[in-house]
Amino acid sequence: MEDMLRVGVIASTHGVRGEVKVFPTTDDPSRFKQLKEVILDTGKEHLPLEIQQVKFFKNMVILKFKGYDNINDIEKYKSKDLLIPRDxxxxxxxxxxxxxxxxxxxxxxxxxxILGTMKDVLETGANDVYVVQMKDGKELLLPAIGDCILNVDLEQGVMTVHILDGLMDL
Structure with a gap:
């Protein structure tokens, strides 16, 4: 399991005073109000950033970090992930x-x-859809519903599923 979880991605700068627009990758963007600090994954290092201000605009979160007061300080971090510790x-x-x-x-x-390996999760309006990379190279789409997903054992690294009628018909 990952020790760090991604909560957002810096999409662009916002204004000239060091604010950034963040695309939230969390189910609840309002949680940014409770965060005091995030960790910026620069690709080379993990840089702790203290959150000074949080605003919301459409589907984005606008963050201001302490010590980053102009566009030139923060612009180099576009497209970088913002992480939090799992705890x-x-x-x-x-x-x-x-x-x-x-x-x-x-x-x-x-x-x-064994069908294959869990590759991705598609978030849809009704329920998530799990993308399974099958052994033959094809993809199987499984709805994340109780009738289909019987058990998830993270410690063993195994998901047990029931294949509903028609799911394997390609």
Missing amino acids: QAVELEPDEYFITDLIGLEVRTEDGE
Whole structure:
């Protein structure tokens, strides 16, 4: 499991005073109001940034970091991830998982047949859809519903699924 979880990506600068527009990768963008600090993944290092101000604009979060007071200080961080330690993550409900924990799980049928590896999660309006990279190279799309996803064992690295009628028809 990852020690750090991504909560956003710096999309662009905002104004000339060092603010940035952040695309939130969390289900609840308002959680930025409770964060005091985020960690910037520069690609070379993890840089702690103290949040000075939080605003919201359309689907974006506008952040101002302490010590970054003009556009030139912050512009180089466009497209970089903002992370938090796992211990600062929101509490999950039963049968809720962080996407990063699901990626890479071995996916098996209820009969023990190995289907492939969890590759991605598509977030749709009704329910998430799990993308499984099958052994034959094809992708299988599984709805993240109780009838289909029987068990997720993060410690064993295995997801057990029931293939609903029609899902394997290509």
